[in-house]
Amino acid sequence: MSLAIIINGLVVGCIYSLIALGFSMIFKASGLTNFAHGESVTIGALLGFTVLKVTGLPFGLSLVLVFILSGLLGILIEKLAYRPIRVKNAPEINGVISSVGMILILANGAMLVWGAEPLAYPASIGGSLFQILGMTVSSYSLWILAITALLMVVLQVFLNRTMLGKSMRAVADSMLLARLTGIKVDRIISLTFGLGAAFGGVAGVLFAPIYYASFDIGVIGLKSFAAAILGGYGNMAGAVTGGLLLGVVEAVGSTTISSVYKDAIAYGILIMILLLKPSGLFGHEVGRRA
Amino acid sequence: MAILEAAGVSKSFGGLMVLRGVSLTLHEGELRGLIGPNGAGKTTFFNILTGVLSADSGRINFDGQDIGSYPIHQRARRGLIRTFQIPQPFSGMTVLESTMTGTHMYYRAEVWSSVLRTRKEREEEEEARAKAKEILRFVGLADRENALCANLPVGEQRLLELARALAAQPRLLLLDEPTAGLRASEKEALKEVLLEVNKKTTILLVEHDMRVVMSLCSRISVLSYGELIAEGTPEEIQRDPKVIQAYLGEGAIAT
Amino acid sequence: MIAAVLVATLVQSRFIISLLNYSLVYVILALGLQLIVGVTGQLSLGHAAFYGIGAYASAIATTRFGMPWVVGILLAMAFATLGSLLMSLTVRTRGIYFAVATLAFGIIIHLVFVNWVPVTRGTMGILGLERRLWGQWRIDSPQGYFLFLAFVVCAVYVFLARLTDSRFGRALKAIRENELAAQSIGIDVTRYKIKSILIGGATAGLAGSMMAHLTRMVTPEPFGWWKSIVLLIMIVAGGLGSMPGAAVGAFVLTLLSEYFRGYAEYSMLAYGLIIVFFMIYLPEGLAGLWHIIIQKVRWGGRRAVW
Missing domain, CATH: 3.40.50.300 (P-loop containing nucleotide triphosphate hydrolases)
Incomplete structure (x- = not known):
């Protein structure tokens, strides 16, 4: 097993981590598992394609633009599809079903806008290949690692240092207490959806150059959900660790066991975790709000 | 003892x-x-x-x-x-249904006898219904039989809990x-x-x-x-x- | 059933009959899923897997081994039940985790359909299915097929409606409403969940066999995870927990989507809009709407006499 496989796994793992963060964030804040979260990746990847093509902005700036656009879309979707259900105090399952419907709306909406064919990002983004320690690595892989790390740091600072971030953590800890202390809970939840979708969108833009952009790549969301649970659902650091771990396990598994069933391996791991260790590998966060 | x-x-x-x-x-x-x-x-x-x-x-x-x-x-x-x-x-059930559910352990009807509505199954259902009604009368919920459990006020919710437990x-x-x-x-x-x-x-x-x-x-x-x-x-x-x-x-x- | 005979004799249009046939297969699927999701409260997103298992079992039995279709149907149900037994390992997971586990399960099974080429012939599919029920007895006309399907649908409906309205059904509903309370009056929650999943899975297997011999071919395409979601939408629109609701929801939505086939790109989008709409404005589905109307007209609840 070569180190290159592990590096590859880490790179894909970064993508999983970014998406898993969104899952955990949204769950922590609102108690909803947003099945449609994977679609923010789809929309992000496709938006990125258009932004790059139409505006000709450099990759980094496009990333920022998609971050903002996806975030706005996330806020909008929360307002339209989830809030009306949440405020009614409907059973948990109703919100989940609504989010399942949202998958169809977003994925098929994307297909109508961008077509069904896979779209390839400009090849120049893929970066050049170079040798490190006797391995061939693309510079783009390093970019993914760097950007992910940067986003994590920014998120940490945001959550711990800014008023808004602190409010988000307060809502996640206890919706009731947050409301009592005068925090506008609905607004914070809506912002959390936005932030989650923004991370998803960025993940999409980062993912597209090593894969492609298409209306049906949202399935990656399910694997990322596996990552979120692996690390302990609702736990931010766990989501990141879970993502990286899943990326590596999947990369190793697909070269040593079967590449055709690469996805099946990831989903099999997901089922195993749900069955054996639903609280995640580190097991301090319980996947259910009090 | x-x-x-x-x-x-x-x-x-x-x-x-x-x-x-x-x-x-x-x-x-x-x-x-x-x-x-x-x-x-x-x-x-x-x-x-x-x-x-x-x-x-x-x-x-x-x-x-x-x-x-x-x-x-x-x-x-x-x-x-x-x-x-x-x-x-059992919010979505009626008061009677909920109390009948309380009798669950005392009957045997499973998949096939339920589907075929065997004589035994019908007798069991009749008996369960009668028992549930008796219990509801006993705790004082007889007139709420057909109400949805979710719609009962707090006081009656307590009686409903008791009725279901007694049915067991x-x-x-x-x-x-x-x-x-x-x-x-x-x-x-x-x-x-x-x-x-x-x-x-x-x-x-x-x-x-x-x-x-x-x-x-x-x-x-x-x-x-x-x-x-x-x-x-x-x-x-x-x-x-x-x-x-x-x-x-x-x-x-x-x- | 009488209505079905009338329809079969009166309607000559092949298009309409085949439309109805499609719809009836979906009615079977939705009824089975309703037992698991609507009655037992376990959000299964893997139903299409058993539909597929049934279709492949029946197709392989009849084409490769030359068995009559009746045997194909039985095998379809048997293998689908086995598949659901495997999935029912996940009943230990709760709520949303169950939904995710079943979704993943469905995706894995679909991957097997696509990639296990020696058995399923992969994306090539299995073609040329016959409708030889037994010996020389065949159902070749669309009208005949329609009658047969209508009979099967009625049987499944009566089976599940009666099952829901019984001691067994009450136990399932108790689990849906409150697991802890259900356990506290002696209901073995795990066992009933598994039974519900097995029965639902078996009916999906039956539907698989019906669809396979209706289209006379089996490819992996219709058994993906999105099909599970479409089925979920049907029962949500019909009304969670209501068997008539599931039947009506599946029938109407399939008719609509088949009728508007020319706009297939929009159908999934429409499905999504429907489900979100229902969850926000009409979470009890058409059945809930029906109840409101009925209650305006008359009072009281009776046990349905089936």
């Missing part, structure tokens, strides 16, 4: 000891009160008896059998039935604050019902309303900070300095 023997039951959450070696023996036919200030561990004790939580240590014998490792439904099958402090209704024909009935949130007149009515139930069934009653406990129970056990600090008749308990201290320490007065 002892129907329930809990011996040295302990439980801690995180580092917090909620129960410290609680031992309690109930005799057949008793109506025992279990009281204690808030946070004394009464509900935790119930949860351990019924299998919702497992004890860290200690033994629970029910009817001479060690049930400590049994899942909830198997304890229920032996006749250990409870109600909940916060009512847990308990040998030992564990009641977790059955009068909480009831009006005085409702409490009086419920007391009558409980006395009647007690003629056939052993009852362990957790209750905050001292008047209810003192007038209903023949014996009372007192939990404080996870320890059983006293046990005796209502008069003995009222005089017990440890009990008075436990309650006064909390700022409450036992009347």
Whole structure:
């Protein structure tokens, strides 16, 4: 097993981590598992394609633009599809079903806008290949690692240092207490959806150059959900660790066991975790709000 | 004869000891009160008896059998039935349907007999329905048979809980604050019902309303900070300095 | 059933009959899923897997081994039941975790359909299925097929409606409403969940066989995870927990989507809009709407006499 496989796994793992963060964030804040979260990746990847093509902005700036656009879309979707259900105090399952419907709306909406064919990002983004320690690595892989790390740091600072971030953590800890202390809970939840979708969108833009952009790549969301649970659902650091771990396990598994069933391996791991260790590998966060 | 023997039951959450070696023996036919200030561990004790939580240590014998490792439904099958402090209704069912569900253990119809509507199945359904109606009459919900459980007011929710539990024909009935949130007149009515139930069934009653406990129970056990600090008749308990201290320490007065 | 005979004799249009046939297969699927999701409250997102298992079992039995279709149907149900037994390992997971586990399960099974080429012939599919029921007895006309399907649908409907309205059904509903309370009155929650999943899975297997011999071919395409979601939408629109609702929801939505086939790109989008709409404005589905209307007209509830 070569180190290159592990590096590859880490790179894909970064993508999983970014998406898993969104899952955990949204769950922590609102108690909803947003099945449609994977679609923010789809929309992000496709938006990125258009932004790059139409505006000709450099990759980094496009990333920022998609971050903002996806975030706005996330806020909008929360307002339209989830809030009306949440405020009614409907059973948990109703919100989940609504989010399942949202998958169809977003994925098929994307297909109508961008077509069904896979779209390839400009090849120049893929970066050049170079040798490190006797391995061939693309510079783009390093970019993914760097950007992910940067986003994590920014998120940490945001959550711990800014008023808004602190409010988000307060809502996640206890919706009731947050409301009592005068925090506008609905607004914070809506912002959390936005932030989650923004991370998803960025993940999409980062993912597209090593894969492609298409209306049906949202399935990656399910694997990322596996990552979120692996690390302990609702736990931010766990989501990141879970993502990286899943990326590596999947990369190793697909070269040593079967590449055709690469996805099946990831989903099999997901089922195993749900069955054996639903609280995640580190097991301090319980996947259910009090 | 002892129907329930809990011996040295302990439980801690995180580092917090909620129960410290609680031992309690109930005799057949008793109506025992279990009281204690808030946070004394009464509900935790119930949860351990019924299998919702497992004890860290200690033994629970029910009817001479060690049930400590049994899942909830198997304890229920032996006749250990409870109600909940916060009512847990089958919201989407009607009152009658919910009470019929309480009779579940006493019938056998499974997939095929239900689908074929065998004679036995129809007889069972008739019987279950009749029993449920009788129980609803008994607790005073006869006129709410067709109401949705979710739509009942708090007082009737409590009665509904009791009806479902009675339908399961308990040998030992564990009641977790059955009068909480009831009006005085409702409490009086419920007391009558409980006395009647007690003629056939052993009852362990957790209750905050001292008047209810003192007038209903023949014996009372007192939990404080996870320890059983006293046990005796209502008069003995009222005089017990440890009990008075436990309650006064909390700022409450036992009347 | 009488209505079905009338329809079969009166309607000559092949298009309409085949439209109805499609719809009836979906009715079977939705009824089975309703038992698991609507009645037992377990959000299964893997139903299409058993539909597929049934279709492949029946197709392989009849084409490769030359068995009559009746045997194909039985095998379809048997294998689908086995598949659901495997999935029912996940009943230990709760709520949303169950939904995710079943979704993942469905995706894995679909991957097997696509990639296990020696058995399923992969994306090539299995073609040329016959409708030889037994011996020389065949159902070749669309009208005949329609009658047969209508009979099967009625049987499944009566089976599940009666099952729901019984001691067994009450236990399932109790689990849906409150697991802890259900356990506290002696209901073995795990066992009933598994039974519900097995029965639902078996009916999906039956539907698989019906669809396979209706289209006379089996490819992996219709058995993906999105099909599970479409089925979920049907029962949500019909009304969670209601068997008539599931039947009507599946029938109407399939008719609509088949009728508007020319706009297939929009159908999934429409499905999504429907489900979100229902969850926000009409969470009890068409059945809930029906109840409101009925209650305006008359009072009281009786046990349905089936």
